[in-house]
Amino acid sequence: MSTNTVAIRPSMARIYALESWLAFVQVLRAPAFALPTLLFPLAFYALFGLVLPTRIGSMAPAHYLLATYGAFAAMGPALFGFGVGLAMEQQMGWLALKRASPMPIGAYFASKVAMAMLFALCTTLLLGSAAVVFGKVHMEVSQWLLLTAVLVLGAIPFCALGLLIGSLAKAQAAVAVVNLIYLPMSVLSGLWMPVKMFPPFMQDLAPMLPAYHFGVLALNAAGFKLGNPGSALLALIGFTIGFTALALYAQRRRWSP
Amino acid sequence: MSRPVIARWQAASKRFGAVLALDRFSLDIHAGEVLAVLGPNGAGKTTALGLLTGLIRASSGHTELFGKDPASIEARRGMGVMLQTGDPPDTLTVAEHVRLFSGYYPQPRPLAETLAMAQLSELAQRRYGVLSGGQQRRLQFALAICGRPQLLLVDEPTTGLDVEARRSFWQVLRGLVAQGTAVVLTTHYLEEADALADRVALIQQGRLVALDTPLAIKSRVGGQCLRFRSTLSDPSLAQLPGVLSVRRDGSHFELRATDVERLLPLLLAADPGLRDLTISAQSLENAVVDLIKEAA
Numbered sequence: 001m002s003t004n005t006v007a008i009r010p011s012m013a014r015i016y017a018l019e020s021w022l023a024f025v026q027v028l029r030a031p032a033f034a035l036p037t038l039l040f041p042l043a044f045y046a047l048f049g050l051v052l053p054t055r056i057g058s059m060a061p062a063h064y065l066l067a068t069y070g071a072f073a074a075m076g077p078a079l080f081g082f083g084v085g086l087a088m089e090q091q092m093g094w095l096a097l098k099r100a101s102p103m104p105i106g107a108y109f110a111s112k113v114a115m116a117m118l119f120a121l122c123t124t125l126l127l128g129s130a131a132v133v134f135g136k137v138h139m140e141v142s143q144w145l146l147l148t149a150v151l152v153l154g155a156i157p158f159c160a161l162g163l164l165i166g167s168l169a170k171a172q173a174a175v176a177v178v179n180l181i182y183l184p185m186s187v188l189s190g191l192w193m194p195v196k197m198f199p200p201f202m203q204d205l206a207p208m209l210p211a212y213h214f215g216v217l218a219l220n221a222a223g224f225k226l227g228n229p230g231s232a233l234l235a236l237i238g239f240t241i242g243f244t245a246l247a248l249y250a251q252r253r254r255w256s257p
Numbered sequence: 258m259s260r261p262v263i264a265r266w267q268a269a270s271k272r273f274g275a276v277l278a279l280d281r282f283s284l285d286i287h288a289g290e291v292l293a294v295l296g297p298n299g300a301g302k303t304t305a306l307g308l309l310t311g312l313i314r315a316s317s318g319h320t321e322l323f324g325k326d327p328a329s330i331e332a333r334r335g336m337g338v339m340l341q342t343g344d345p346p347d348t349l350t351v352a353e354h355v356r357l358f359s360g361y362y363p364q365p366r367p368l369a370e371t372l373a374m375a376q377l378s379e380l381a382q383r384r385y386g387v388l389s390g391g392q393q394r395r396l397q398f399a400l401a402i403c404g405r406p407q408l409l410l411v412d413e414p415t416t417g418l419d420v421e422a423r424r425s426f427w428q429v430l431r432g433l434v435a436q437g438t439a440v441v442l443t444t445h446y447l448e449e450a451d452a453l454a455d456r457v458a459l460i461q462q463g464r465l466v467a468l469d470t471p472l473a474i475k476s477r478v479g480g481q482c483l484r485f486r487s488t489l490s491d492p493s494l495a496q497l498p499g500v501l502s503v504r505r506d507g508s509h510f511e512l513r514a515t516d517v518e519r520l521l522p523l524l525l526a527a528d529p530g531l532r533d534l535t536i537s538a539q540s541l542e543n544a545v546v547d548l549i550k551e552a553a
Contacts, residue, residue, distance in 0.1 A: 008363040010334075015360050022349055022357055029348035029384075093342030097397075100310035100340065102333040102361040102404070255312070 012104065019107045020114035027081045027115060037080065037119060041073030042126050048192070050134045062135030066127055067222040068191040070151045071214045073123035075158045075186065078116040079178045083162030085112065087174035090166070090254075099255070109163070116155040116162075124151045139223060147221040154214045157236045160243035161210065167250035185211045210239040260287040263335075263408055263439060264309060264327075268318035270463075271304050278304040280463035281318060286408065291430075291440045293450035293471075295545055296460035302443040303341070305460065306412050309441070310338055322408075334363055337406035339397050341413050347386025351377050354385065355399050362404025374429055375399035391422050398426070402433065409433065411442045415449060427452055447542040457541070459548055467548050475544045482543070483512040483520075485534040489527060497523055513539070 027033050049065035089095045098108055128144070131137040139147070165177050186192060188202065189211035195203050206212040213235040216227035264286040271279040279301045286292055294302050307313035308320040311328035325332035345354050352368065355377075359365035372378045375395045380388065385396060394417070401409060409430075415423040423446070430453060434440060444450055450457055451471045459467040459474070467474060480501050486508055487494075494503045499516040514520050517536060525531060 010360060010363050018357055018360055022353055025353070026346045026348050089346070092344040093340060094345055096312055097338065097340050097343035097345075097400070100312055100333070100338040101358060101400070102330050102336075103358075104330060 010102075012107075015104065016107050016110055019103075019111035020118075023111040023115040024118045027077070027085065027119075033080060037073075037076045038123060038126065041069050041076070041123055042130060044072075044192075045069040045127050046130060046134070050130065060135075060137070062131055063137045063139075063222065064194070064219070064224065066131040066135070066137055067147065067218040067224070068215050070124055070127050070147065071154060071211065071218045072186045072191045073127060074116075074120035074151045074155045075182065075211060075214070076123075077119035078155045078158035079162045079165070079182050080175075081119065081162075082112045082116055082159045083165040083178050084171065084174045086163065086166030087169050088171040091171045112162075113156060113159045116159050117152050120152045120155040121148070124148050143221065143223055147218065150217050150221040154217060154236070157210050157214070157240040157243070160240045160247065164243045164247040164250065167247045167254065185209050188212075189215055191215050207235070210236060213239075260289055262286065263288050264320075264322045264441075266305065266308065266318070266320050269305075269308055269315045269320050270317045271301075271308065271313060272316045277463055279308070279315075282460075282463070282465055283318075284458055284465060284468065286439060286441060288407065289434065289437050289439050290455045291434055291442070291453050293454035293457045294441065294443045294460060295447065295450055295457055297549060300460045301463040302460055303412060304463075306410060306441070306443065309410060310336075310340075334361075334404070335407045337401035337404055337409045339401040339409075339411040339414055341416070343397060344393070345385050345396065345400075348384055350382050350384050351388070351396055351399075352381040354396060355403050358400045359403045362406075365404050366402070368403075371399050371403040374402060374432070376425070376429075391418055394418065398429075407437075407439060409438050409440045411440065413443055413445060416445065423449070447540070447545055451541040457545075459545060461549055466551075471541050474548070475539045475541055477544065477548070480513045480515045480539055481517050482537045482539055483514060483517065483524075483534065484509055484537075485512075486510070486532045487528045488530060493527070497527070509533070513543075 045065055049062045049069065086095070095108070099105060124147070128148075161181075162178075165174055165181075169177050189195070189206055189209045190198075191211060195206045195212070198206070213232035216232040217229055217236070219226050220229040262285045266282045266284050268281045268283050269279060270277065270281055282301070282305055294305060296302050304313060308315055309322060309327055311322075311326070311333065314328075320327055322332040323335050327333070351372070355368055355371050359368065359371065365371075366374075369378070372381055375398050377392070377395055377399055380392060385393065388396065394414070398411075398414065401411065415426055418426065427449070430440060440453070442450075442453070454471055456468060457471050457474055458465060467477070469477065480499075484506075487510055489510075491503050491505065494500060494510065494512060497514075497520060499514045499520045501513040501515065504511040
């Protein structure tokens, strides 16, 4: 390397963008991941929100469940795509090779978050289209935008949870752990049916789960005055910081034995 | 060697629990040279390479890459790495993988050039998951060279490749060296080190036990190899001048000896019935096995 050449640096924006796009394409092309992630929430929403229309009190299920299944759908790619994906790539030695390459390490994690948010956008559009066309759901444009923003950004705390699971578990164990957490937490948090329909002790339990707060934010964005969105937002920020801190600790231990 | 030092280990030690994987290891890597790191399994080769990639931190001593900490991204921009494992995601294509890695480097090769060098041009649009084992290894090699690195680090690059694939890999590597790329490689095939390396570093139980050209290492152990059938006894053979060692291999003897021209008439005089004689140069493999025995 001659001394008078100005050090040329690769474009960070380009690295982050391409890394994110390929992280999305990578999981989109894996049918075992993409089909359940995209279609299960839509199928559940169609069944319980559109085909079996029992009114939940004064609330139309097509409208209510759009918010909560939207949240349920946004959590899937964060937990499976990020959590399980990270555990697998660590086990395969792929992350080690990436760390030995001149990739800025932040790009790896940021790309997984971007992937989860892109998937959340896709499921929101899918559920939203079904809600409008078959559920006759009507919301203001501002409400649609707010709900979309909440569902897309709401993937972030679950990316942090995925990061934690992926940092601690081996690939096969990570799949099991995510399966043990994802569905039970969604049901207990009122994403499948309102928590009001639960026995009182379960209603008290729900606010301990991050998915409950995600549901509260999504419902408020969709126009339901339920719970306290301000404290739900704070709780989600707290969960995100907590999960990330634990995950970083686990990553640090893993890479500097 | 007058070429500048581009990377170095300085009294680097690495302890994993009770095991001292690397013990005050010191070695300089010069621009443009090919250094083969040899040693038995578990000797510390991969640990030594791990320090250079920044994946492992030294317990004491230190490692430098282009005068910087190997963990710094600026240092890693000058290096390409191929590890023993490191399977990329199955669902992305060859071209996508190479394009992504090329983007990490300041002045990468054009995509087509990288693919051609790794013999992947025809496979650009294939997904990684459908490639054969050898093709997958070639993609991992493509990721290591796409950034035009000044230093290429390859950990057992040809393990699992057939002879033909191994030779064509050597050819590509020689091409890179001709362009000025320095290469550090570990290998189990001593023939590979002999064919490629300017210097061989031999590691045994975490310590550097020999560092020299393949030729010097071979001559350090010394001599040539004589193989024949004879009715002579081991002790009488060992007494002949220039004989370094005698080994019986079934019905054959294997002699390691110096000054073969003087030895040969004496040998034939001692046993006129001597048959099936072959004389060969000492192989690097024999030399390394001997050095490891000495060091142990």
